[in-house]
Amino acid sequence: MHGSKESSNYTVAVLGLGAMGLPIAGRLAGRFTVSGYDINAGRRQLASDAGVTAHPSARSAAAGADAVLLAVRNAEQLRASLFGDDGVAAVLEAGAVVIVTSTVGREAIPDVVGQLSEFGVDLVDAPLSGGPKRAGNGDLLIVVGAEPAVLAKVRPVLDHLASTLTVVGDKPGNGQALKTVNQLLCGVHIAAAAEALALADALGLDQDKALAALESGAAGSFMLSNRGPRILEAYTADGAEVLSRLDIFVKDLGIVGDAARSTGLAAPVAAAAEQLFLLGQAQGLGLADDSAVIRVVAPGKRATRRGDGRGPEIIG
Template sequence: MTSNVAVVGLGAMGLPMAARLAERFTVRGFDIAADRLALAAERGVAPAASAAEAVAGADAVLVAVRTGEQLHGLLFGDGGLAPHLAPGAVVVLTSTVGTDRIGAIAAELAEHGARLVDAPLSGGPVRAGEGDLLIVVGAEPAALAQAMPVLEQLASTLSVVGDKPGDGQALKTVNQLLCGVHIAAAAEALALADALGLNRERTLEALTAGAANSFMLGNRGPRALQAYDEDGAEVLSRLDIFVKDLGIVGAAARGAHLAAPVAAAAEQLFLIGEAQGLGALDDSAVIRVVAPERRTPVDGPQAPPRSGA
């Protein structure tokens, strides 16, 4: 039975996830930033003085890292978490790091009496706090059973895609190929509409009502239209995240000896955006790589009068 949960890292996603889990479980959290610990305490999460203290006695430990190397260091490096994990604990990897090293890390974790649940997720901080995340999972059946109450508390859509760690990362890699391409394509389409003198808002409304629509167009499109504003769009997913994720896609495709030219083209747009200083902006700001300046006025051209029915 899972009752005690630890969340290591209380950042933009970690804090709302911890708060959501605290509605059902006893949750301890750790972050190096004191203000994040204070915010966590206000939301029902017990602050820990160290990561080791947070994971001691926990049935499930949620971690988010940027790369497989960082995951290995967090677990097995100097001051790593593995020696402090309770026997039989599951470590739930919530981030996208690619398939490299996941199998080896799971095997090394097993030597410490713990198991890895590969559960990369999608969704922003608001959805994390509401338990409305999309999570894809690869895990051994026993580890999955232990982690399932935690995953169900966080996810509105939970897909078990395989019975070993790495399967979740593999599917998330495929997912990120499509997401990155869709964001880049939406940026190109809206930039073209602007260059042709079309009203951007009406163009987006028309596109999302027809066959050209996609989740990313509907979700990122309005934010892309804000990319030229003084403050830009609210940052819900940083542009440099897709530099990382499309890099994972490219590496996976090369490893499989599979051509992925569309994904490679999208990756170049995000890389250019990062080089131009847009990395910390919302990923919809990739439209500024395609079209550095807005061409039509804010209100756009006047709509022609409608003909009578």
């Protein structure tokens, strides 16, 4: 722990109280002194209900914090949160640490590190994966790139959030690099799961039974089990509960493509998955759960079965 502070006196500001930031803040509030900010007043109220001290601005939340954990959408929001009109870098004390948990891409990190150093503030590159439920239970995968002495300051914070914490290098940006690889697989797996369940339906199979069978065999994967039930809800009136927006994978697979091109590496499978998510966004599904990508593969749903031996009836 930084200095000689006890956990209860160690202050963490969580900026961004969305699907991941809110359960993260609630989890940390059980051990640390946690303040939080989100542009949405409703999210601030939910954070307050979870034991987080909600603030009306990012700067007031971060002032005097030992660590600032950023759960923002992209590199632009990262820079705005730190150096924009309400940017918090100016109110952080020397020795404070910024923890970047978002997937922003490796290329975004060096400039941010350089600018923070002018304030005497360090950065830990710690993108995470696992979803809101696992965030609230401290069951996240976190991959870290940071100088060892800097990581040591915030290790108790990360350990409280992670069931698996892997230090992949001592340079900020290393965490983003591995998270980019992770997102390649996640995006491809979601797209493949949607395509597989659409094919099961097109072949006249019961999708619930098909999903259960696939999960138990060699074709099973975390993403199939996690997204499969939500994929099957994609055609309901409200769709699946939004736990990970479709447009997040437009952003993440864009980062994957940029990284692959920067190294001269072909990534045709990732590119194909990216096109599905881009089509979904173009069709107005960007704010839907990413499981809605099945509606790109199969816009209509085989919702009923004929009883006359002529096969399934297409609806939609």
